[in-house]
Amino acid sequence: MPFSSRVFRPVRWSVAPAAGLLLMSCSAPAQRVAPAPPATIRPDSTVLVAAGPHYQRGAVHRFFWGTHYRALWTLPVTAPVFNLRTAVPGGLTPIREGGSFQTRNLRLVDRNGVQYVLRSVDKDATKALPESLQNGPIGRLMKDQTSVIHPYGAYIVPPLARAAGIYYTNPRLVYVADDPALGEYRESFGNALYLFEERPEGDQRTVGSFGFSAQVVSSRHAFTNLVASSRYQVDARQYLRSRLFDMWLGDWSRREDQWRWASFPAADGGTVYRAIPRDRDHAFFKFDDGLLTHIIGWVKPNYQSFHEKIRLSDVEGLNSAARPMDKSLLPYLTRQDFQQIADSLRSSLSDAVIARALAVWPREVQQLAAAEFSRKLRSRREQLPAVAARFYELLARDVELPGTDEAERFVLEALGPRQVRVQVYRLTPQGATLLQQRVFHSPETRSLKLFGLGGNDAFELRGDPDPRFKIGVYDGAGQDLLEAAPAPARPRSRLTVYDNADGNTLRVGKTEVEKYQPRAEEFDGAGWLLRHRLY
Known part of the structure; x- marks a missing residue:
């Protein structure tokens, strides 16, 4: 059977005197030889190939930097050769290169516009480094630590996920040869192992795993x-x-x-x-x-x-x-x-x-x-x-309860020693609809934060919550109403209303009110999304 057409230069060992750490250095970066003619690897055949023979290391390196999954990376495995023309009915067309700072992806589309992706089995996290460090000792060591990843781990997840009752992608291990059908991506994506899977986006009415x-x-x-x-x-x-x-x-x-x-x-x-x-x-x-x-x-x-x-x-x-x-x-x-x-x-x-x-x-x-x-x-x-x-x-220790940019009513009610209930209602001209509720218990919960975000929200405080709870009410954007009914004459609770002074109505008796300049993630809906690294 044919093998992957890659060569790797010999490695030598050195000790970095400044750090006193054993580092691997190569005599030169690994080079890829000219790809074999397409005829040597027939589409729809199989090859015997190792995912990462360059992760082989000696005993001293493994002692300091780990054995990890090196044995699996250097193990030749049998993989089917990927054929873009027959992988799905009507074939596949490459449309876009992508991926994270570790994985190289090639997006493909079939004749019906359904998208798939080839995800490289081997990774390269050095792209996260400054360019000046990528080919030096730090870059080589960072690349070496790709061996912490199981090269075939994703391959067994679908049957486990199916039994577990959760959704999943369906990766298949394939070998992409030097295929002319790759077009402009032929040089950068040929002669390597990939996981081929459907891309979870858009209309997936035919995909049971979604x-x-x-x-x-x-x-x-x-x-x-x-x-x-x-x-x-x-x-x-x-x-x-x-x-x-x-x-x-x-x-x-x-x-x-x-x-x-x-x-x-x-x-x-x-x-x-x-x-x-x-x-x-x-x-x-x-x-x-x-x-x-x-x-x-x-x-x-x-x-x-x-x-x-x-x-x-x-x-x-x-x-x-x-x-x-x-x-x-x-x-x-x-x-x-x-x-x-x-x-x-x-x-x-x-x-x-x-x-x-x-x-x-x-x-x-x-x-x-x-x-x-x-x-x-x-x-x-x-x-x-x-x-x-x-x-x-x-998760129960410190709880955050966000609203939305529409109007909601938050009802915070003392139920007795060590218990407080929070209910959240949607407010519409037709009335209020209960969305969520939960009773929180001390000592498993030590703090509660209620965030109005946007909209003209209402916060209703019923009774005097147990002082074991530290409670914060953050009004957010909009013209909000905050009221205690009835307002306790001598509140025992550790309850603070954080008012950003944008025209709210406060009827909270002797409850502590603090004027504040809210942080971005506490102010409105767009700010809240910052904590999710989405903006």
Whole structure:
């Protein structure tokens, strides 16, 4: 069988005297030889090729910088050769190069306008560095650490996600040869391994793994609508199920751009969004098996490695990238909701499901890694209820409840010792409609913040909340009404109304009122989106 036409120059070792650290340096950057003639690799055949033979390192380097998944990167695997003319009926046409600072993507379109993407298996994070550093020792070391990523991890996620009842993309491992059909992208994309998958965007009514949604949108689109109107809502239970699945996989890189949102009509005429996780590059991350990478992990708590056991002390770090989303989308779910979903997810991920998923790997990968992954996935599955409980506790500690740019009424009511209830209503000329409510308990919740954002909102304070809660009411933009009914003569509560002095009406008795200049993320809908890194 033919092999990938790449060559790599020999490596030498040196010690950086200033840092005292062992670094790898190459005699010259790796070069690609001239591509083989198209006839040597027939479309619709297979090749035996390694995803990253350049990650092979000696024992000394591995001691300091980790073994990671080097054995899998350097392992030749059997992969089908990708044929743009036959991959889908009518063929595919390349239209655009893209990707993040690590992954190179090539967007493709079929004859019906449906879009697909080729995502490089190998990564290169050096593009995040200044150009002067990219080809030096720092750049080479940064490139070397791509070996922390499992090159075939995303490949087994679809059968697991299907059993878990969450949405997913369907990546297929393919080898792109020096294919003339690549056109202007032939030189930069030929002769390498890729994951080929549908692009989750637009009309997906024919794709079951996206819920047959008529409109799949980006996080920026979805969050803009969520802030604009309460007629847009997220299915919080479905999102939580996806997040617990992330933790099971050890996928810590779940920032906003790693999601798409399937749209569905709601019973009240609005829209419900359901989460579509994408880009599983950091699932099964393995970082802490080198002396120096282990030390780095102490200061980068989000770099959580995929071990047999999920330490509860690591749950916060594991979820730090998604924390702004989690706080915005999950505040009304209770401890019972978290436990129910964790128990359901654990039941759905049977030993048989795990075995079928691992059987999707190329035969060579199965022989090397299936036993280890079967053991780890089964062990982590049993920890899901405990992980969910810890995740709930972290989110329940300090709660933020945003409104929208339309008019809402927030009712904050003292229910007795250690309890306070928050209800949020949509205000229309036809009346008020209850949107969300939850009873919060001390000591699991220590602070509550209510954000009006835009619109002419009303804040109604009933009774005197337990002083164990620190409560802040942020009026936001608009002509808002804040009133305590009845206003306590001697309030005990730690409740502060933050008034930005834009014409609000305050009837709050002796409740503390603080004039303030709001930060961007506390002021209006557009500002709120800043915390989600979408603007």
